[in-house]
Amino acid sequence: MPFQERFNQIVKKTKPVSPLRMWINTLVFSVITFVLGSLYLFVRRGDFDLYIANKAFAFVSIILIGLSFALSGLCYFWDFVDTKIIYRKVLGLVGFYYSVIHIFVSLFLLPNKFPLPSWVLGHIPTMIFATLGLIIFIVMAVVSNDDVMHELGSKRWRQTLRVGYLAYIFVMIHFGLLKYNSWIAWSNSGKFDLPPLSLIEIIFAGIVVILRIILEIAIRRRRAARQAEAAEVQPEPQTQVQTDTETPPQE
Ligand code: HEM
Numbered sequence: 552m553p554f555q556e557r558f559n560q561i562v563k564k565t566k567p568v569s570p571l572r573m574w575i576n577t578l579v580f581s582v583i584t585f586v587l588g589s590l591y592l593f594v595r596r597g598d599f600d601l602y603i604a605n606k607a608f609a610f611v612s613i614i615l616i617g618l619s620f621a622l623s624g625l626c627y628f629w630d631f632v633d634t635k636i637i638y639r640k641v642l643g644l645v646g647f648y649y650s651v652i653h654i655f656v657s658l659f660l661l662p663n664k665f666p667l668p669s670w671v672l673g674h675i676p677t678m679i680f681a682t683l684g685l686i687i688f689i690v691m692a693v694v695s696n697d698d699v700m701h702e703l704g705s706k707r708w709r710q711t712l713r714v715g716y717l718a719y720i721f722v723m724i725h726f727g728l729l730k731y732n733s734w735i736a737w738s739n740s741g742k743f744d745l746p747p748l749s750l751i752e753i754i755f756a757g758i759v760v761i762l763r764i765i766l767e768i769a770i771r772r773r774r775a776a777r778q779a780e781a782a783e784v785q786p787e788p789q790t791q792v793q794t795d796t797e798t799p800p801q802e
Pocket of ligand 1: 602605606610612613616650653654657658665678682684722725726729730748749752
């Protein structure tokens with residue numbers, strides 16, 4: 552079944568929920584995610600302050616934006632989260648707002664940890680990927696507005712949103728470059744410590760991207776199969792025309 556058809560079917564299944572209710576539910580979900588991330592960090596590090604809360608903000612952002620992307624694939628292949636498909640946009644937007652908090656805290660509220668401009672200058676590649684990701688997310692947040700969507704047309708709009716995956720990958724590179732050493736240190740430590748939260752984040756984000764690739768392959772295969780079927784049905788009238796021309800008209 553084509554993706555759009557399956558999507559319309561799923562949306563019909565979901566009970567109508569007011570936009571306000573969706574925002575409240577998503578905000579509550581984001582707070583629960585923040586608390587869980589913070590608890591994990593507290594257990595792992597034995598401490599909690601703004602520096603650690605900032606990691607939890609980044610965690611919520613990666614999880615919510617990832618879930619917003621993953622819902623398409625999850626609903627296409629399985630039906631256990633079908634009723635949640637309507638949350639894609641709000642999840643993405645709330646995740647984006649958390650990333651803005653994370654950026655603000657990193658740049659302006661933790662000068663002892665990340666002094667400006669030396670910290671940024673010392674981390675140019677990771678900052679380039681972070682900035683590119685941020686710019687794409689800003690465009691997506693603007694485009695997700697209903698008026699802009701109508702102006703772009705639904706196909707163009709969906710294509711623009713797909714660029715979001717690129718932003719997600721840029722962000723993976725952003726924190727992958729920053730955190731890679733801590734992953735190696737943890738794996739070489741030989742202790743039974745909890746893994747860094749950023750390692751869990753990169754695995755989660757990797758699964759989101761892989762799910763999208765599998766979804767794309769499935770959609771293309773089905774499209775190709777449908778086109779092949781249509782092509783098999785098509786030749787009939789052509790054969791008819793040929794036979795007509797070859798057969799001399801009956802008198
Ligand atoms: C210009 C924009 C950005 C800046 C200046 C920035 C800054 C930082 C800094 C300083 C860290 C290291 C934190 C630490 O070691 O405790 C970090 C890590 C991280 N950032 Fe960003 N960031 C930016 C954009 C983003 C965006 C857009 C996202 C998500 C959508 C994001 C997600 C993350 C994640 C998941 C981590 C790993 C946190 C951890 O240690 O567990 N960042 N970022």
